[in-house]
Amino acid sequence: MEKKYKEFPGVHWVPAPEDFISIEKDLCNGCAACLKVCLANCFELKNGKAKIKSLEKCMECSSCWYICPTEAINFTYPAGGTGFKTNFG
Ligand code: SF4
Ligand code: SF4
16 A cells, blocks of 8 residues: 655655665674665664664665665665655656
């Protein structure tokens, strides 16, 4: 079922069946760059390592993957028909 959020007008999400972004713990140095760059607040730090909090509002921008200095983030897209959608095509 579609979800919408007041803070992000003009877009909606269809929940993905599984997490499409993952973090390789061993590679993460806890720099928090992914937390700072993510507008959707998808990450948190636990015991000095990044962790996915929720991908519910992920906009599939791949900024987290791009900014991670240690290549600890694996980024893929959610299954077809799910994830981020705009109302404008
Ligand atoms: S940007 Fe990469 S190294 Fe830094 S906290 Fe996030 S996952 Fe870890
Ligand atoms: S792809 Fe973009 S919105 Fe999704 S978790 Fe990464 S930085 Fe956040």
